[in-house]
Amino acid sequence: MRPDSVELAEAAADWIGTYVHVPFCARICPYCDFNVVEGRDDYQAKFVTAVQAEIAAEPGWEPLDSVAFGGGTPSRLPPEALTEVLSAIRSRFGFKINTEISIEANPEDWSGAMAESLIRGGFNRVSFGAQSFDPGVLASLGRMHEPTDITRGVQSARRAGFRSISLDLMFGTPGESAESWHASVEQAVALEPDHLSLYALTVERGTALSRSITAGAPAPDEDDQADKYEMAQARLADAGYVRYEVSNFARPGHACRYNLLTWAQGEYLGFGPGAHGHRGTYRYRNIHRLDAYFQAVLEGRRPEQGREAQTRWEREQERLMLGLRRVAGVEAGCAGKALAKDDWGRRLFAAELLVWDGTRIVVDKPLMGSEVARAVLALASGDC
């Protein structure tokens, strides 16, 4: 099915999944604001035990549509450990024939042996944190791999039999030239991955990158990023990739299920320190700190740190906020109709940022999506 098809986007609302957060990284990248730890590989064994305990303590559910291992850097764990955790998930919930079982990997960790071991364990999708094919850009992003690691990783994953291979690329790093970005895109396309995620470098609060910019280092430039996005989009379309969300492109049949599930407000359980989950009417998150997380799980408690109950209206706003990131857009529904009547919303329609064909609303200028999201969040619940 085409990644941008409406049926697929809507079907994902009924999918369920699990997410496993592996917090270990060899070195923390300057732009990263995820829940990660550096230099605590001695905790890996404890982590594997704890996550399995957390999974085992969960009451049963339906067979899953999607399993995702993210991080952090899941590929820092030995494949046996990853497989063990996956087995725990399988025996607790069960899988379907087409369950997507995805893992994020850093190219420098990857090997043919690892690929084969993961395939045997049941993984069928891998997403490489490639970021760039320019050694200079990789260095300024604090990444530890070389461009050739990416090539080798994709090749060995394909040989081992991964059903879907994805590359993450990052653009708009200060100092990255248009030519460098163009070359990265070309090299990525040449590897014929099934899926590509293109992320504009973003300055998150509290990161080393944000501090260095405050101290005077150059910041990413909005126009530069817009140019690079447009250029890449055109090139990828040419190569047969279909954009299905702001930053995601895939060949037909290769849209990422875990992503689709998230944007459709599907339910998922999160395992591991700092993992997030979403059940029916609330979102929750696990304890961030490794030791506190371990302690909770080993004492037989749920390692939940907090949850946010959502009113019906908040869920409705969120449906638009997330769903409008997709090319498939959303059914107008109650919030969509309110938006079309609202002053702010009307301006967005007038500026052709939003388009409404009578049933569905879509964002026509994906690079301006936050303006839409803010307008949605500004709607008063009384509007429904």
Place this chain on the structure above:
Amino acid sequence: MTSVSVRNFSIIAHIDHGKSTLADRMLERTGSISERNMRAQVLDSMDLERERGITIKAQAVRLDYHASDGSAVVLNLIDTPGHVDFSYEVSRSLAACEGAVLLVDAAQGVEAQTLANAYLAIEAGLEIIPVINKIDLPAADPDKVAAEIALILGVEADGVIRVSAKTGDGIEELLDRIVRDIPPPTSEGDELRALVFDSYYDSYRGVVCYVRVVDGVLAAGDTVRFSATAERHTAAEVGVLTPLAVPVAQLGPGEVGYLITGVKEIDRIRVGDTITHPGQAAVRPLPGYAEPRPMVYSGLFPSDGDDLERLREALEKLRMNDASLVFEPETSRALGFGFRCGFLGLLHMEIVRERLEREYNLDLVATAPSVAYRVTATDGSSFEIRSPQDLPDRGKIELLEEPYVRAMIIAPSEYTGTIMELVQTRRGSMDHMQYLSPERVELTYNLPLAEVVFDFFDHLKSRTRGYASLDYEPGEYRISDLVKVDILLNGQPVDAFSTITHNEKAYLYGKKMVERLRQLIPRQLFDVPIQAAIGTRVIARETVKARRKDVIAKCYGGDVSRKRKLLERQKEGKKRMKMVGSVEVPQDAFISALRVDTET
């Protein structure tokens, strides 16, 4: 108490020449008060004043003095403000006095405001006692300063008293001279006539009037009549300030004190009014003082339209203690409902705005300050406009006149050339020039008020390294080649940015505004042209290019709540935007764009 033993006087001095210190010393010598901090509370009680070093409200203190010849005298020291903007307050303080101490710093010499105020005092018929202060300073040059004063006032240089308010040197002599030279108040009859020379609002007591009894007796319990309003009130309390308020049974002719009637609304009491007893035959009102005349007008608008009522109430409260503040409702297409306010000058405007924001917690947008222009229309009618919006189309204007002022500048003579240059860029012309000494010169110019009122003083100071002082008084209206410059956002004029300016300066204004706005207006969903225009002729143009990227790159399972919070925060930021047509303009942009720049 008879009026013979009373002396009413003010101290006229430039800021920092030592007026407060001298007042302190006088209070001490007369045993009126011992702690300095009492004065800090009483004479200088507003925070803003202390920060800016300006005395805004004139107040009065009574000193009981035993002169060297043994006689007991009551000295009423009436405080005067020291900034150009407030010169009308000086005149109303002077109206309650028979004499003034002209205090000049021995190291600085005479400054323009001191001189201007001295002239006001002379015109009001006051006895002037020239005094040189800070003679203890190593840099003091009392002989030179005495010569300056002698030249200006036409008195003998050796008659100028020399004191040090710091050491107390010469204070006795000064007090004796006050008793000797300043005439005691005289009265013309027994029927009550008292001048309200100031008032303030006290939240417990209501309106407190400062009064100077001229004729007759004002006693507690009396029914009194305010001539201007024809209202009758009971004198609930009369008293004197020592500087603590001390109730007394009555105030006799020539005496100065306070009066509380229980009236709560300050606008029911007019400063300058004459108080009498009801039933008196036709009373000749006392010569009050120069009416406060607003020089600068600006629109004040609440950032949040819901605050309009609160703004009105706050302005009304401020007017209770500041009769010079005037306001009337105004409507702006860009800014909504607000008030057109008249101020004595830019400093006054800033003080009012700061007080509204600080004390009343209001968030305000102020429009470009404007002076009052006089229009003669083609149909023969003539009227005054206080806002560029009120200017008729060019075709309907026969004549447009603007107010001029006579500006007096005192500066070291070496700066004459550079001052001349500055004045020329401000369309001014020299009236006359006088050397106060070989090194110091007094220059008098005729200048358009609009050119003086904004940043002239800042430029003057920076060009003369702070040595020049300035004072000005209203002059006549003159015909000028004036035009209205409009600023258009996305083709729509923004009334808040319109200004009236001289034809030759229109281009500069337009260019500056469109450049500023280009930097202040965030990129929008579409290109926003910013134009400056005179009528339909565009004189400057800039474009704010459309925003191209405003999206969260990653939004996955772990992020949903966090990203939502981020967007909610950004949304709150949007609330601080005003829609001008279809363009979002940040609140601050109005303030920043209209900020009067002080760079040279």
